[in-house]
Amino acid sequence: MTPTTTSGDAYCLTGPHPGQDCRVCSSRQNGFCSLLGGDALARLRGQVTVETVPRRRILCRQDEPFDKVYVVQRGVVKLYQVLSDGRRQVTGFLGPGDILGGLSQRRHWHCSAETVTDVLACAIGRADFSDFLRAFPDAALSLLIAATDEIEALHDHAILLGRRNAQEKLAALLLLLNHRWSADSDSPDQVQLPMRRSDLADYLGLSLETVSRTFTALKRQRLIATPRSHAVSLRNRPALIHMAGFDELPVRHVAIGL
Amino acid sequence: MTPTTTSGDAYCLTGPHPGQDCRVCSSRQNGFCSLLGGDALARLRGQVTVETVPRRRILCRQDEPFDKVYVVQRGVVKLYQVLSDGRRQVTGFLGPGDILGGLSQRRHWHCSAETVTDVLACAIGRADFSDFLRAFPDAALSLLIAATDEIEALHDHAILLGRRNAQEKLAALLLLLNHRWSADSDSPDQVQLPMRRSDLADYLGLSLETVSRTFTALKRQRLIATPRSHAVSLRNRPALIHMAGFDELPVRHVAIGL
DNA sequence: CGTGATTTTGACGACACTCAAATAAAGTGG
């Protein structure tokens, strides 16, 4: 439970009052910070600022130079690219423990990022982060592994976009988000979907109407139920897994947004 | 020119007689090896074996444990995943200087890889490679940057798969491959496509028939010409760029396959 | 030159998109 938050926002996964002391921050156990040793963490702490960002706020815009690296503590961020005519592709969702920002040749944001919920995040200057990785090669290596895992996740996204139909896409997404964000919660078959249908659509390469229709189709087949439109319960996980074409769910990793 | 090779295989981009001496290997200038310092390279050389692989040979299969890391010197490799019912998604093509293999949590191949042409590659044991990165933090950092660039490339692939139509997809692919493999060749508007139409289709999330139809459509619009079915010349680059929805081509980077 | 593989072209159908309206949910001010 999360006693500090008001209502049933189960997508706020982290513990009480994080931000001041890493030892009580739940991202210490799971996310990026769990990859770090005590000395590395101590170094970072001195350079980090904790930011509270309300929902639907733009964190960064594609093609602008990047100044900061964020580590999400609480809440959900969506990453997206837009084509000149307005078509959008959501390239990922970030949750607690995930990283926004990194080291690319271009040193510019490649995606835009917008908070889906209220977000609590640690921020560090890009140059400081770069220096930090130089000073702690083990951390750099851990980050390289995370980046490699992110590449695998993006491969999975590619086969989803290129070779799955609407039902398979939605089934896969629900299983994936459940796996990332609710696997060890008190209601393991629940998924909170704080984002809008159009965000899901843009992640899945569908129109928002098709997403909506697909939700009702899955409900009719009794594979899921939606007590509220942003809360889904997986009623028949084996069938969903079969529909999604999964043989095993991917290893959990620290997601990276750029 | 490449006097050592027999015919007009312009997709063999590297120089003469690579493999024995890194100083005369053209991948020294462009690809993964260009990221390394002299001492790092010297360390690697002792552990590398040079492998010649004929075309259409499987290099690795998804879900098998990975034993080696390859650096492609010459030729083209395709990376793909298959769904249980046979649907395929090609997740990328590797050319000279690109890497196959890396450090993921799972330590298993995430894709299968097959040579499209005859391939010359340097191979190093996974454990040796891991040790190498630990011994040369600068190399690890360079690889992290490459991995980050690969993540950006995969984001671009996602928007291609999710939000572009057939013509836009093909235009984008032709520009991208031209940019990666022919930008500084003697015929800058040529693209060699050694892979089959079905491979292009599986990369673009289309059927091979649609790819073929789209080729003829682009030819009718005089945007391209195909003197041979595996050689394309870009006749109207601005129009192709506009069709693909590019404002700028991505930075060239060392591609990474897993 | 002949055989098999690959690519192209054609006809038809289906899945997902577009446009449009109705319903539901969330936010706002009295």
Added chain:
DNA sequence: CCACTTTATTTGAGTGTCGTCAAAATCACG
């Protein structure tokens, strides 16, 4: 707290792009 407005989601009807199936044409290779 409720009425009202705004935003988001669902549902419906019709269309179009791309997929499937099938056959012809072209290419590669022995």
